[in-house]
Amino acid sequence: MFFKLIFVEKLIAMFSSTNSASNPDSEKILENISVDCVIFGYDENELKVLVRKESVLFNNSIYTEWKLPGNHVRRNETIDATALRILKEQTGLEKIYVKQFMVFSDPDRLKKRNQDYEWIKPRLIDDRVLTVGFYSLINIKDIDNSLLIEDAKWTNAYDIKELMFDHKEIFDEALLKLRYDLLHDPIVFELLPRKFTLTQMQRLYEAIFNTVYDKRNFRKKVGKIQYVIPLNETQTKVPHSPARYYMFDRNLYEQTKRDRFDFKI
Amino acid sequence: MFFKLIFVEKLIAMFSSTNSASNPDSEKILENISVDCVIFGYDENELKVLVRKESVLFNNSIYTEWKLPGNHVRRNETIDATALRILKEQTGLEKIYVKQFMVFSDPDRLKKRNQDYEWIKPRLIDDRVLTVGFYSLINIKDIDNSLLIEDAKWTNAYDIKELMFDHKEIFDEALLKLRYDLLHDPIVFELLPRKFTLTQMQRLYEAIFNTVYDKRNFRKKVGKIQYVIPLNETQTKVPHSPARYYMFDRNLYEQTKRDRFDFKI
DNA sequence: ACAAAAGTGTTTTGGGTACACCCATGT
DNA sequence: ACATGGGTGTACCCAAAACACTTTTGT
Numbered sequence: 001m002f003f004k005l006i007f008v009e010k011l012i013a014m015f016s017s018t019n020s021a022s023n024p025d026s027e028k029i030l031e032n033i034s035v036d037c038v039i040f041g042y043d044e045n046e047l048k049v050l051v052r053k054e055s056v057l058f059n060n061s062i063y064t065e066w067k068l069p070g071n072h073v074r075r076n077e078t079i080d081a082t083a084l085r086i087l088k089e090q091t092g093l094e095k096i097y098v099k100q101f102m103v104f105s106d107p108d109r110l111k112k113r114n115q116d117y118e119w120i121k122p123r124l125i126d127d128r129v130l131t132v133g134f135y136s137l138i139n140i141k142d143i144d145n146s147l148l149i150e151d152a153k154w155t156n157a158y159d160i161k162e163l164m165f166d167h168k169e170i171f172d173e174a175l176l177k178l179r180y181d182l183l184h185d186p187i188v189f190e191l192l193p194r195k196f197t198l199t200q201m202q203r204l205y206e207a208i209f210n211t212v213y214d215k216r217n218f219r220k221k222v223g224k225i226q227y228v229i230p231l232n233e234t235q236t237k238v239p240h241s242p243a244r245y246y247m248f249d250r251n252l253y254e255q256t257k258r259d260r261f262d263f264k265i
Numbered sequence: 266m267f268f269k270l271i272f273v274e275k276l277i278a279m280f281s282s283t284n285s286a287s288n289p290d291s292e293k294i295l296e297n298i299s300v301d302c303v304i305f306g307y308d309e310n311e312l313k314v315l316v317r318k319e320s321v322l323f324n325n326s327i328y329t330e331w332k333l334p335g336n337h338v339r340r341n342e343t344i345d346a347t348a349l350r351i352l353k354e355q356t357g358l359e360k361i362y363v364k365q366f367m368v369f370s371d372p373d374r375l376k377k378r379n380q381d382y383e384w385i386k387p388r389l390i391d392d393r394v395l396t397v398g399f400y401s402l403i404n405i406k407d408i409d410n411s412l413l414i415e416d417a418k419w420t421n422a423y424d425i426k427e428l429m430f431d432h433k434e435i436f437d438e439a440l441l442k443l444r445y446d447l448l449h450d451p452i453v454f455e456l457l458p459r460k461f462t463l464t465q466m467q468r469l470y471e472a473i474f475n476t477v478y479d480k481r482n483f484r485k486k487v488g489k490i491q492y493v494i495p496l497n498e499t500q501t502k503v504p505h506s507p508a509r510y511y512m513f514d515r516n517l518y519e520q521t522k523r524d525r526f527d528f529k530i
Numbered sequence: 531a532c533a534a535a536a537g538t539g540t541t542t543t544g545g546g547t548a549c550a551c552c553c554a555t556g557t
Numbered sequence: 558a559c560a561t562g563g564g565t566g567t568a569c570c571c572a573a574a575a576c577a578c579t580t581t582t583g584t
Contacts, residue, residue, distance in 0.1 A: 030297045033395060075393055079370040100368055103397050105344040128340055130298060132368050199535075216538070217574065240535040241581035464562075481565070482547065505562040506554035 029072035031125040035082040035132050036070035036167065037098070038174035039090065040157070041140040042191040047157040047207040048140070049171065050090060052149070054164065058115035065116070067164040068171065069152070070131065083134040091138060092147035097190040098136040101177040102170075105130045109166045116164045135174040137190035158210065182208060186227070189248040195231060197243035198222060222246075227253040294337035296390040300347040300397050301335035301432065302363070303439035304355065306405040307456040311421050312472040313405065314436065315355060316428065318416040323380035330381070332429040333436065334417070335396065348399040356403060357412035362455040363401040366442040367435075370395045374431045381429045400439040402455035423475065447473060451492070454513040460496060462508035463487060487511075492518040 039050040051066040069090045073082045083098040110127055111117045121127065140154070160171055181187055182205075191204055202218045222228055227249045235242040304315040316331040334355045338347045348363040375392055376382045386392065405419070425436055446452055447470075456469055467483045487493055492514045500507040 030393065030395075032295045032297055073370070073395070076372045078372065079368055079395070103344055103365055103368060105338070105397075107341045107343065128295065130295075130338070130344070132370075197536090214574070214576085215536090216576085219537080221573095235536095235582095237583080238535080239533075239583040241537075243536055462563090479548070480563090481549085484564080486546095500555095500563095502556080503562080504556040504560075506564075508563055 028075045032128055033073045034070050034129050035079055035134055036068045036170055037083055037086050038068060038135040038171050041138050042204055043140040045203045048154040049157050050152055051155050053151040056115050056119045058118055065164050068167045079132050087136055090152055091143055093138055096136055096138050098134050100132050100134050102133045102173050103130055104166055133170045135178055139191060139193060141193055186253055195245040195247055226256055293340045297393055298338045299335050299394050300344055300399055301333045301435055302348055302351050303333060303400040303436050306403050307469055308405040310468045313419040314422050315417055316420050321380050321384045323383055330429050333432045344397050352401055355417055356408055358403055361401055361403050363399050365397050365399050367398045367438050368395055369431055398435045400443055402452060404456060404458060406458055451518055460510040460512055491521055
């Protein structure tokens with residue numbers, strides 16, 4: 001009856017660590033499934049990603065490592081709800097854009113680097129965890145930075161070289177998917193303030209695609225997008241000719257969307 | 266200690282039904298995660314999908330219903346391995362193209378239609394199952410139809426109206442993803458015989474996109490694709506001018522792929 | 531006055547699309 | 558001879574890309 005013993009051990013682990021025995025059913029987790037989030041933000045003309053610091057003890061030394069925010073899926077929530085829960089915890093924001101892009105299922109994905117595995121082992125009920133990669137888009141200006149968890153940091157997306165587990169791979173896939181989606185859905189506007197200038201929009205495209213565009217051609221194309229509305233409002237107190245503000249009109253978009261390739265710039 | 270009792274029940278279920286106690290670890294399943302496969306084939310100028318028949322008992326009547334082939338993920342396999350295992354079971358084929366496209370995670374996804382839920386309940390350890398949708402591409406001519414399971418059937422993709430659980434939704438998403446991928450990766454050739462004529466290729470595009478193309482324009486574009494090689498071989502015994510055969514040269518593709526949008530037709 | 535970014539048109543080039551007829555083969 | 562699908566060229570249009578100067582404001 002060896003296997004029964006294993007299960008009793010896991011029961012104890014389950015109800016003593018992640019799930020306390022007093023938790024309602026709604027907080028019980030699925031031990032084999034998690035969600036990891038690549039949270040993109042845009043600030044100071046840079047595409048940024050939120051990463052979390054962890055102190056890892058290994059060979060009697062403490063290493064500082066970075067990972068993506070993530071969590072297990074609960075018994076009675078969709079994976080989108082899991083992603084939104086993680087976002088709320090990390091940024092305090094609700095109602096933001098989240099999108100799943102890929103499942104990572106290597107049976108050894110948590111064991112590739114010894115120090116990472118030692119760190120996570122005591123936090124798991126079962127070390128076989130498939131994770132669903134999500135990316136999400138937030139406007140950094142909306143964040144109350146006092147709510148940001150101490151160990152969370154915004155990093156330039158192009159400075160990310162190494163993360164725990166397979167998180168660098170998850171990040172790379174997220175960036176590919178973001179670039180694709182940007183050309184097919186009106187998601188740019190999730191990263192921009194409600195009122196934005198065309199230069200801000202152009203700089204955002206340039207940050208995401210890591211390139212530069214011609215100003216006149218860019219404006220010509222945006223000019224053809226009907227649901228990007230020019231406002232009768234311009235910048236003030238800028239030391240140069242004040243730029244006009246524009247807004248995304250979601251209603252107009254929903255009505256007029258036909259050509260799914262409108263966003264190619 | 267109510268929860269312990271639940272677990273003992275599940276243990277019994279686990280080791281008496283899906284996993285017998287004598288099974289090696291390699292065949293233990295993850296009870297909360299499955300893979301469902303949308304298997305596309307192309308035959309007689311039609312895009313087809315493999316579906317399975319199930320006899321469902323409900324309200325003392327037996328209903329015939331159709332579902333996508335699927336299975337649970339095993340403890341030590343990737344989800345791609347799960348998909349390939351399903352493909353082998355259903356078609357006898359190995360080394361075929363499989364691609365994950367989306368996770369379906371509604372906690373009630375198996376409970377939406379009572380008759381379906383009654384059918385699957387005794388087959389499950391836990392009724393919360395997230396499923397990863399895969400699509401796969403096979404050349405129907407490669408199939409030894411005597412190996413096809415009795416309850417499996419090839420159906421015209423545009424005739425699929427209703428499937429068990431959320432499988433119609435999974436199918437719809439698969440078709441969207443197939444159409445996208447077709448324009449970005451050289452996957453058409455998975456559905457074609459090794460040597461094919463340009464008309465065969467055109468009919469396949471037309472079947473997948475459910476449209477028609479101009480013959481001359483189609484040939485002009487394919488003519489620019491370097492890794493589609495014309496052969497010195499033509500049809501025989503056809504009651505019309507014999508068509509030239511072409512081949513996909515994967516090596517040449519790997520060397521020359523740059524523009525990821527070569528496949529847009 | 532100067533620094534900084536806003537805003538604005540034209541030309542060239544290549545790809546997309548529409549369109550019709552003759553040819554080779556088997557029966 | 559006829560039925561069937563194979564194979565070919567041109568003209569028009571529009572979108573993409575390259576390119577430079579003037580204007581407006583704050584300091």
